[in-house]
Amino acid sequence: xxxxxxxxxxxxxxxxxxxxxxxxxxxxxxxxxxLLITAAxxxxxxxxxxxxxxxxxxxxxxxxxxxxxxxxxxMRDQLDKNTILLLGSSELQHQxxxxxxxxxxxxxxxxxxxxxxxxxxxxxxxxxxxxxxxxEMVNRKAVLIVAxxxxxxxxVKAEAFASRFSEENFVEMLKNPDLSDETKRYITxxxxxxxxxxxxxxxxxLQYEEQYLGxxxxxxxxxxxxxxxMEEKTLCNVMLRLGAYELTSSRxxxxxxxxxxxPSQTCAALAQRGEISEPDFGSLRASAARDGEExxxxxxxxxxxxxxDSYIVKVMDQVKDEGIKTGYSVSPEYDDFECFLKxxxxxxxxxxxxxxxxxxxxxxxxxxxxxxxxxxxxxVRALCxxxxxxxxxxxxxxxxxxxxxxxIHIGWKGWVDVSEAVYRFAEE
Amino acid sequence: MSVRQSTDLQKNxxxxxxxxxxxxxxxxxxxxxxxxxxxxxxxxxxxxxYFILADLSTAPxxxxxxx
Numbered sequence: 001x002x003x004x005x006x007x008x009x010x011x012x013x014x015x016x017x018x019x020x021x022x023x024x025x026x027x028x029x030x031x032x033x034x035l036l037i038t039a040a041x042x043x044x045x046x047x048x049x050x051x052x053x054x055x056x057x058x059x060x061x062x063x064x065x066x067x068x069x070x071x072x073x074x075m076r077d078q079l080d081k082n083t084i085l086l087l088g089s090s091e092l093q094h095q096x097x098x099x100x101x102x103x104x105x106x107x108x109x110x111x112x113x114x115x116x117x118x119x120x121x122x123x124x125x126x127x128x129x130x131x132x133x134x135x136e137m138v139n140r141k142a143v144l145i146v147a148x149x150x151x152x153x154x155x156v157k158a159e160a161f162a163s164r165f166s167e168e169n170f171v172e173m174l175k176n177p178d179l180s181d182e183t184k185r186y187i188t189x190x191x192x193x194x195x196x197x198x199x200x201x202x203x204x205x206l207q208y209e210e211q212y213l214g215x216x217x218x219x220x221x222x223x224x225x226x227x228x229x230m231e232e233k234t235l236c237n238v239m240l241r242l243g244a245y246e247l248t249s250s251r252x253x254x255x256x257x258x259x260x261x262x263p264s265q266t267c268a269a270l271a272q273r274g275e276i277s278e279p280d281f282g283s284l285r286a287s288a289a290r291d292g293e294e295x296x297x298x299x300x301x302x303x304x305x306x307x308x309d310s311y312i313v314k315v316m317d318q319v320k321d322e323g324i325k326t327g328y329s330v331s332p333e334y335d336d337f338e339c340f341l342k343x344x345x346x347x348x349x350x351x352x353x354x355x356x357x358x359x360x361x362x363x364x365x366x367x368x369x370x371x372x373x374x375x376x377x378x379x380v381r382a383l384c385x386x387x388x389x390x391x392x393x394x395x396x397x398x399x400x401x402x403x404x405x406x407x408i409h410i411g412w413k414g415w416v417d418v419s420e421a422v423y424r425f426a427e428e
Numbered sequence: 429m430s431v432r433q434s435t436d437l438q439k440n441x442x443x444x445x446x447x448x449x450x451x452x453x454x455x456x457x458x459x460x461x462x463x464x465x466x467x468x469x470x471x472x473x474x475x476x477x478y479f480i481l482a483d484l485s486t487a488p489x490x491x492x493x494x495x
Contacts, residue, residue, distance in 0.1 A: 026457055030464035038472040045480065119492045162487035198487040236480045 046232070049239035053077055059246045061114045062103035064092060067241055069116050069125075070166035071234045072132035081138040082110055084426045087126045088117035088145035091356065091409045100288050100415035102422055105279050111426040120160035122150045123336035124190055127343050131179050131187075132172035134347045143422050144340065145354040148328050148376055149408055155332035161194040167204060167227075168234065174212035178347045184213060186339050190332075281420045285413060292402025292412035301361045302401045304411070312407075316365065323367040328376035334383070341387035352390040352425045354418055355380055360398030362407040373398070392421035 053074055060068070060078050068075070086092075086102060092115055095101050106113045116129060123144075130142055150156070170191065174184055188209050195202040204226070207219040218224075297305035301312060344351045355377060363373065377395040384391045394410075394417060397403045405411025410418060445453070 026460040027464045030461050031468045033465055034468035034472050037469060038476055041473065042476055120490075157490070159488050159490040160492075163485065163490040165485075165487065198485075200486040233480055233484075240480065 045236050045240065048243075049236045052239045052243065053235060056080065057242060057246065058112075059249050060242060061112050062096075062106075063242065063245050063249075064096065064115055064118065065241060065245070066118060066164065067234075067238055069118075069121070069129070069164070070168060071238045072129060072166060072169040072172050073231075074235065074238050075114065075116075075129075076133050076136040078114065079133065079136050079138060080112075082112050083114050083137075083139055084111055084422070085130065085133070085137075085142040086113045086115050086117075086145070086422060087121075087129070087142060088115075088354075089121045089147055089150070090117070090119040091145060091147065092117040093119070094405055094409045095411055095415055098291070098412070098415070100284060100412055100419060102415070102419045105284075105419040105423060106426075109423075111423075113422075113426075117145070118164075120156060121164060122156045122161075123333060123340045124156060124161065124187065124194075125164055125166075127336070127340040128166070128169050128173045128187055128191075130340070130349060131176045131343055131347065132169040134176060134178060134349060137349065140348060141350050141352070141425065142344065143352045143354060143425065145356060145418070146337065146380060147356055147408065148358050148373070150337075151328040151331040151333045151376055153327065153331055155336065156194065158194045158197045162198040162201065165191070165195065165198070165201065167201065167230070170205065171208055171212075171227075174208055176347070179343060180346050181213065183339060183343050183346060186335075188213065190336065190339075279419075279423065281416060281423075284416045288412035288416045289402055295412075296402065301359060301365070301407070303359065303362070303404065303406045307406045312362075319366045321365075321367040327368075327372055329372060329379070334379060337380070338383050338387075341383060341389055344389070345387050350390070352392060352421070353380070353384050354392045354421065355395050356410050356414070356418070357395050357398040357404070359404045359407045363398070370398075390425065392418070392425075394418070 054077070056078060061083065096103060098104065102113055103115060116126070123146075126144060170187075173179065173187060188205070192202060192205055192209075195205060204219070204223050207217075207223055210217050211219060219227075292302075295304050296302050296308075299305060299308040299312070301308065303312065341351065341353075343349075358368075358373060360370070364370070374395075377393075381391060381393065383389075394403075394414070397414070397417075400413065402412045403410065403414040403417075405414070
């Protein structure tokens with residue numbers, strides 16, 4: 001007769017033998033073993049990230065990642081006497097793989113770029129970032145690519161600002177002794193206003209304001225714990241992602257060298273072969289014109305054909321002579337931009353402002369007249385002159401074919417000219 | 429002694445288990461341990477990587493558009 005199985009810790013075995021089932025013990029041991037292994041894994045990640053953060057990475061500068069932009073302390077560690085800040089917005093994400101983009105132009109050069117920018121990164125973010133980086137900036141130059149779309153009536157969108165906001169950069173800005181209290185208060189007030197859409201973050205900002213601009217009271221324990229957690233998370237996050245990026249970007253560089261017969265690949269290919277020389281901007285401009293012509297395919301707005309087919313064709317009849325509902329003449333962005341220039345002046349940073357045009361053909365089509373555009377350009381120029389900022393003014397290139405990739409982003413020839421301006425500024 | 433009596437005595441550790449039974453028991457324990465170890469490890473590693481890599485911002489989601 002088969003023995004009955006016991007209810008608690010036995011199970012039926014072969015030949016009627018019982019096997020005590022000590023599942024509870026095994027489970028507990030397994031849990032603590034798993035905990036130990038996970039802790040060891042995390043310690044390994046921390047050690048890897050810490051060691052990596054202390055080394056200068058060639059790929060870091062041109063790596064365009066929003067995770068990178070929020071980590072001002074790590075960015076500071078990557079600065080050296082040859083690093084030039086290049087700050088912008090969505091245009092930095094366009095044509096990254098072409099030889100005309102500044103990232104490609106500066107490949108293998110002595111001077112290195114630190115790119116920061118994506119859509120809706122505007123003056124206020126960049127002011128905070130520069131203030132966070134300034135104490136470690138050996139090379140005191142910064143380039144800001146200003147786009148007309150920043151100066152819509154509402155200024156930067158609150159939701160966009162909040163999603164891009166860096167608490168770490170903000171605290172480092174508050175700590176900067178070279179920035180006046182007046183400028184810190186302006187940045188803080190604007191930040192508090194825009195962070196109304198993120199009450200939790202805003203609550204922490206109020207504590208930092210009290211600590212650095214008020215009574216000096218330290219933040220509460222919850223905020224300190226959060227800060228410590230985020231510091232560790234940011235270190236591991238950035239370094240793991242940078243490691244992954246370095247792997248993929250090294251594979252792309254190999255294929256660039258193989259394509260060196262193509263004249264438009266010269267800069268990167270030369271750099272790969274260790275032949276550093278000044279970029280041949282004349283050849284690049286000629287090549288850019290050819291590439292632009294091929295990519296546009298003869299449309300009346302001289303934009304990329306794929307963009308024309310997927311977007312322009314669908315909306316052009318609707319928006320004809322509609323005019324832009326929000327103009328560029330009145331905007332809180334002007335105050336934010338002035339704050340950037342003022343902050344640079346206080347911290348003795350030498351800025352160069354790149355004024356990019358809009359696509360004149362398209363803006364004429366939608367009824368945004370040239371006088372209104374010129375008003376925007378004039379205001380930006382006037383602010384630059386007020387603070388003695390260098391200007392690379394491309395506002396007169398609205399109708400130059402293949403200068404713009406679409407209605408608002410520079411492309412091909414535009415990138416060559418902007419890259420040359422940045423190069424000359426960096427080499428001075 | 430009946431098999432049932434033998435089982436009861438084994439249950440109460442009154443009777444030493446045979447070598448085969450001990451081996452079977454240990455093998456069973458190892459299997460159980462490995463199974464739970466893999467399960468807990470998977471959960472903890474996912475949690476660990478989540479906290480490292482996820483965007484934990486409390487800001488509202490913003491969908492980027494060009495205009």
